[in-house]
Amino acid sequence: MSLSEEMYLRYHGLIVPKETHSYESLEFAQGFKFEDDDVLAVTYPKSGTIWMQEILPLVLNGGDLTPIHTIPNWERVPWLEEKQLARVVAKLASPRALVSHLPYNFMPPSFCTSKAKVIYLMRNPKDIMVSSYYFHQMASFLEDPGTFDEFMDTFLEGKVLFGKWTDHVKSWRNSELGDRIMYITYEEMVQDLPAALRRISDFLGCNLTEEVIQKIAEHCSFKTMKNNNMSNFSLIPKVYLDHDKSPFLRKGIAGDWKTHFSSEQLARFTSVISKELEGESFPLPWSLD
Numbered sequence: 001m002s003l004s005e006e007m008y009l010r011y012h013g014l015i016v017p018k019e020t021h022s023y024e025s026l027e028f029a030q031g032f033k034f035e036d037d038d039v040l041a042v043t044y045p046k047s048g049t050i051w052m053q054e055i056l057p058l059v060l061n062g063g064d065l066t067p068i069h070t071i072p073n074w075e076r077v078p079w080l081e082e083k084q085l086a087r088v089v090a091k092l093a094s095p096r097a098l099v100s101h102l103p104y105n106f107m108p109p110s111f112c113t114s115k116a117k118v119i120y121l122m123r124n125p126k127d128i129m130v131s132s133y134y135f136h137q138m139a140s141f142l143e144d145p146g147t148f149d150e151f152m153d154t155f156l157e158g159k160v161l162f163g164k165w166t167d168h169v170k171s172w173r174n175s176e177l178g179d180r181i182m183y184i185t186y187e188e189m190v191q192d193l194p195a196a197l198r199r200i201s202d203f204l205g206c207n208l209t210e211e212v213i214q215k216i217a218e219h220c221s222f223k224t225m226k227n228n229n230m231s232n233f234s235l236i237p238k239v240y241l242d243h244d245k246s247p248f249l250r251k252g253i254a255g256d257w258k259t260h261f262s263s264e265q266l267a268r269f270t271s272v273i274s275k276e277l278e279g280e281s282f283p284l285p286w287s288l289d
C-alpha cells in the first residue's frame with residue numbers, strides 16, 4: 001500500500017487522515033491549554049478509544065447518563081488533534097475529558113507543565129491490526145488495506161495512521177509522567193469492566209459507590225454501546241463510514257487475531273514486534289507469541 005497524499009497528511013512525519021485532521025487542527029492541539037483537572041485518555045488507534053469516550057464522562061459525573069445519551073462521542077470527549085476540537089472546546093463540561101492518538105513527543109507544552117491526568121489504554125497489537133483492517137474497509141477516508149497479508153506488512157512497517165504501534169507504546173511508557181499516568185489494557189476491561197472502572201475511578205479520585213460502578217459498567221458494555229446512536233457512529237453518513245462493510249463496534253473481544261493469523265503470519269508479526277520491544281522493561285499483559 002502506498003500512502004495516498006490525497007487522503008493523508010503528514011505532520012512532522014506523523015500520518016493522519018485529512019478528513020478528520022488538518023494542519024490547523026494539529027497546530028491548535030499544539031497551542032491547546034491543558035487545565036490541571038483535565039483528563040486525557042491516550043490510545044493507539046483501534047485500542048478502545050470510543051470505549052473511553054463512554055466511560056470518562058460517566059466516571060467524572062458520578063454516573064449521570066445525560067452526556068452519553070445526548071452528545072455524540074466525538075463532541076462529548078473530543079480528540080485533541082482533530083478538527084472538531086476548536087468547534088466544541090468551549091462547550092465541554094468540566095472537568096474536561098479528551099482523547100488523543102498522539103505519541104508522547106507530540107504533546108503540547110501546556111500538557112507537560114499541567115497536572116492533567118492521563119490514562120494510557122493498551123491493546124494487544126494483533127487484535128489492533130485485525131480491528132484496523134476492517135476499519136480501513138468501512139472508512140472511505142482511509143486507503144483500501146489490500147489483502148490481510150499486505151496490511152500486516154503495512155502495519156508492521158508503521159505506514160499507518162499515527163505510525164508504529166511499538167513507537168507509540170514506548171513513547172508513553174517512557175513519558176516520565178510519574179503518578180499522572182495510569183496504564184490499563186483493553187483485555188483487562190473486557191475481562192472485568194467493573195474492576196477496571198474501580199481502578200479508573202480511584203485514579204481520578206472519584207469515589208464512586210459500587211452501585212454507580214455497576215450502572216456505568218452496564219451502560220458501557222459492548223451491547224449497550226452498539227445500540228447507542230450517540231456512540232456507534234450511525235450518525236455519520238454512510239459515504240464516510242459504511243457499517244454494511246463492517247460495523248465500527250465490530251466484535252469487542254480479545255483474541256480475534258486467532259481466527260485471522262496463519263502460523264507464518266504469527267511468526268512474522270511476533271518477530272518484528274519482539275525485536276522492536278527488545279530491552280524495554282514494561283510488562284505486557286499478553287504473550288507476544
Ligand code: A3P
Pocket residue numbers: 043044045046047048049050051127130131132134190220221222223225248249250251252253256
Ligand atoms: P473490534 O474491531 O476488535 O471489535 P477505537 O475506538 O480505538 O477505534 O477501537 C475500536 C475497537 O474497540 C473495536 O474493536 C470496538 O469493537 C472496540 N470497542 C468499543 N467499545 C467497546 C466495548 N464497550 N466493549 C468492547 N470493545 C469495544
